[in-house]
Amino acid sequence: MTASPQLSGLLDTDAIRKDFPILDRLVHEEHKLVYLDNAATSQKPTQVLDALSGYYERHNANVHRGVHVLAEEATALYEGARDKVAAFINAPSRDEVIFTKNASESLNLVANMLGWADEPYRVERDTEIVITEMEHHSNIVPWQLLSQRTGAKLKWFGLTDDGRLDLTGTEQLITEKTKVVSLTLVSNIMGTFNPIESIVRRAQEVGALVVIDASQAAPHMALDVQALQADFVAFTGHKMCGPTGIGVLWGRQELLNDLPPFLGGGEMIETVTMNSSTYAPAPHKFEAGTPPIAQAVGLGAAVDYLTAIGMDRIQEHEHALTEYAVGRLQDIPGLRIIGPPTAEDRGATISFTLGDIHPHDVGQVLDEQGVAVRVGHHCARPVCLRYGIPATTRASFYLYSTPAEVDALADGLEHVRNFFA
Amino acid sequence: MKLDSMYQEVILDHYKHPHGRGLRDGDAEVHHVNPTCGDEITLRVRYEGDTIRDVSYEGQGCSISQASASVLNDLLVGKELSEARKIQESFLELMQSRGRLEPDDTMEDLLEDAVAFAGVSKYPARVKCALLSWMAWKDATAQAFGEAEAATQALGDPPTKETTP
Ligand SMILES: Cc1ncc(COP(=O)(O)O)c(C=O)c1O
Numbered sequence: 001m002t003a004s005p006q007l008s009g010l011l012d013t014d015a016i017r018k019d020f021p022i023l024d025r026l027v028h029e030e031h032k033l034v035y036l037d038n039a040a041t042s043q044k045p046t047q048v049l050d051a052l053s054g055y056y057e058r059h060n061a062n063v064h065r066g067v068h069v070l071a072e073e074a075t076a077l078y079e080g081a082r083d084k085v086a087a088f089i090n091a092p093s094r095d096e097v098i099f100t101k102n103a104s105e106s107l108n109l110v111a112n113m114l115g116w117a118d119e120p121y122r123v124e125r126d127t128e129i130v131i132t133e134m135e136h137h138s139n140i141v142p143w144q145l146l147s148q149r150t151g152a153k154l155k156w157f158g159l160t161d162d163g164r165l166d167l168t169g170t171e172q173l174i175t176e177k178t179k180v181v182s183l184t185l186v187s188n189i190m191g192t193f194n195p196i197e198s199i200v201r202r203a204q205e206v207g208a209l210v211v212i213d214a215s216q217a218a219p220h221m222a223l224d225v226q227a228l229q230a231d232f233v234a235f236t237g238h239k240m241c242g243p244t245g246i247g248v249l250w251g252r253q254e255l256l257n258d259l260p261p262f263l264g265g266g267e268m269i270e271t272v273t274m275n276s277s278t279y280a281p282a283p284h285k286f287e288a289g290t291p292p293i294a295q296a297v298g299l300g301a302a303v304d305y306l307t308a309i310g311m312d313r314i315q316e317h318e319h320a321l322t323e324y325a326v327g328r329l330q331d332i333p334g335l336r337i338i339g340p341p342t343a344e345d346r347g348a349t350i351s352f353t354l355g356d357i358h359p360h361d362v363g364q365v366l367d368e369q370g371v372a373v374r375v376g377h378h379c380a381r382p383v384c385l386r387y388g389i390p391a392t393t394r395a396s397f398y399l400y401s402t403p404a405e406v407d408a409l410a411d412g413l414e415h416v417r418n419f420f421a
Numbered sequence: 422m423k424l425d426s427m428y429q430e431v432i433l434d435h436y437k438h439p440h441g442r443g444l445r446d447g448d449a450e451v452h453h454v455n456p457t458c459g460d461e462i463t464l465r466v467r468y469e470g471d472t473i474r475d476v477s478y479e480g481q482g483c484s485i486s487q488a489s490a491s492v493l494n495d496l497l498v499g500k501e502l503s504e505a506r507k508i509q510e511s512f513l514e515l516m517q518s519r520g521r522l523e524p525d526d527t528m529e530d531l532l533e534d535a536v537a538f539a540g541v542s543k544y545p546a547r548v549k550c551a552l553l554s555w556m557a558w559k560d561a562t563a564q565a566f567g568e569a570e571a572a573t574q575a576l577g578d579p580p581t582k583e584t585t586p
Pocket residue numbers: 039040102103104105136138139184186187188213215216236237379
């Protein structure tokens with residue numbers, strides 16, 4: 001094994017890794033953990049863990065429903081987290097930030113709002129929904145359900161051979177009948193950055209709403225919902241150093257005012273009689289019941305943590321690593337990258353196949369050497385079908401990943417090849 | 422190394438040189454998938470009375486699932502159904518043992534090469550791979566044996582397509 005190269009643009013990972021105690025863990029007794037499953041979920045820095053335990057140790061109470069000290073502190077912390085998230089995504093208003101339990105819930109929430117909506121937003125028979133072939137199942141199934149329930153037609157953008165959206169025929173795909181276009185900003189399986197401007201423009205032309213799944217973007221790059229010009233943006237806390245159980249749906253104020261609630265309960269009402277109720281304004285209208293309070297506070301701490309490092313710096317770091325990783329992987333005989341073959345316009349999530357060794361076997365032998373990757377279809381089975389493969393091995397990097405970990409992966413894969421030779 | 426307990430030589434041999442692979446005539450055909458990893462198998466059974474004349478299969482998947490199908494073919498073809506059921510149940514017990522079951526002589530005689538999978542039972546994520554073809558065989562056999570059995574199953578508890586140990 002040779003010493004890892006000095007790449008330009010890298011973060012000070014020695015310092016950053018001190019914030020993530022789990023990265024020092026040994027696995028299978030003797031191997032240093034090489035955690036390359038960040039697209040599934042990221043590790044959490046002590047700052048976030050401290051925010052969670054600090055909240056429970058000193059401030060725990062239910063929110064928005066008490067006059068005592070703890071209730072006020074808990075409310076201030078929960079709403080403070082909303083402010084932080086709003087600033088993080090450059091939302092025009094904090095009231096446009098809805099807390100959910102994860103990105104899946106955010107996307108299901110939008111689909112259900114549109115199913116129950118009045119004109120002009122209502123998705124119904126003779127209208128169309130447009131998605132893409134590279135969506136996570138969380139951005140496919142809610143739309144299939146909506147389509148099945150309403151009779152609306154579900155259409156999608158296909159993919160090119162090198163893992164990008166095939167934008168030919170955008171005009172035929174997004175038409176006057178289209179009510180909503182929902183697509184991912186960054187592919188969770190291939191890492192592809194999608195050029196959404198032309199799609200947004202076309203959607204605006206025909207008056208369709210645009211929903212962006214930013215689950216794989218929010219952790220890795222500056223996210224500006226105003227620049228995106230979307231109507232809804234969904235993402236999930238646990239992939240961006242936050243805890244599980246907290247997600248975000250940002251929506252344009254005017255839409256949130258007009259669209260109907262989905263879940264009913266405490267917190268989301270204004271007044272209730274036995275006959276009917278009126279609803280609180282957004283965001284509370286969409287947050288029925290006791291919310292994930294500690295988790296929101298944890299996400300606020302994660303946003304602070306990422307912001308202090310700088311999202312642009314994080315993106316630069318990951319780009320440098322991707323360039324290095326793509327190069328090293330392509331030197332491995334029999335390795336085929338599924339997705340963009342260069343570091344251009346793609347993130348640090350790299351899927352590949354290795355000869356005809358099944359990804360399950362690849363993952364198992366890597367794990368034995370301490371290298372944690374994900375294997376399977378990554379909740380994006382249509383992508384595997386598109387490229388005629390049963391599954392892939394996916395390595396995904398983050399702000400604490402190092403060139404030495406890229407080397408560990410590449411060396412590990414050599415070992416896999418020998419093992420199954 | 423611990424891995425060797427999973428990837429026994431026998432298993433790797435079956436994986437590299439599968440026995441009885443390919444689809445041939447059968448009385449019933451099933452298609453099973455393992456939804457978490459995308460392993461798939463299409464499996465056919467052919468019976469002559471109660472005797473298993475052939476188990477043919479085609480599929481894609483990891484070494485464990487492929488080797489397991491190969492071992493199944495070796496073990497079950499030529500057996501009487503009752504004997505085959507005993508083997509299947511014993512294999513299931515072994516795979517669900519979480520590595521705690523030390524196969525005794527009776528089990529070794531019954532399972533032959535399949536005892537090599539004992540190590541796999543320590544890896545919960547891989548148990549499903551090892552069981553894929555066995556669950557498919559069980560399902561195909563149920564279908565091959567008469568409308569009556571299949572019909573009652575369809576009314577009550579339909580056989581699931583997903584293999585859960
Ligand atoms: C692109 C994308 N969308 C949606 C999701 C769903 O996130 P969650 O499981 O937190 O709801 C994920 C991650 O699993 C993802 O990568």
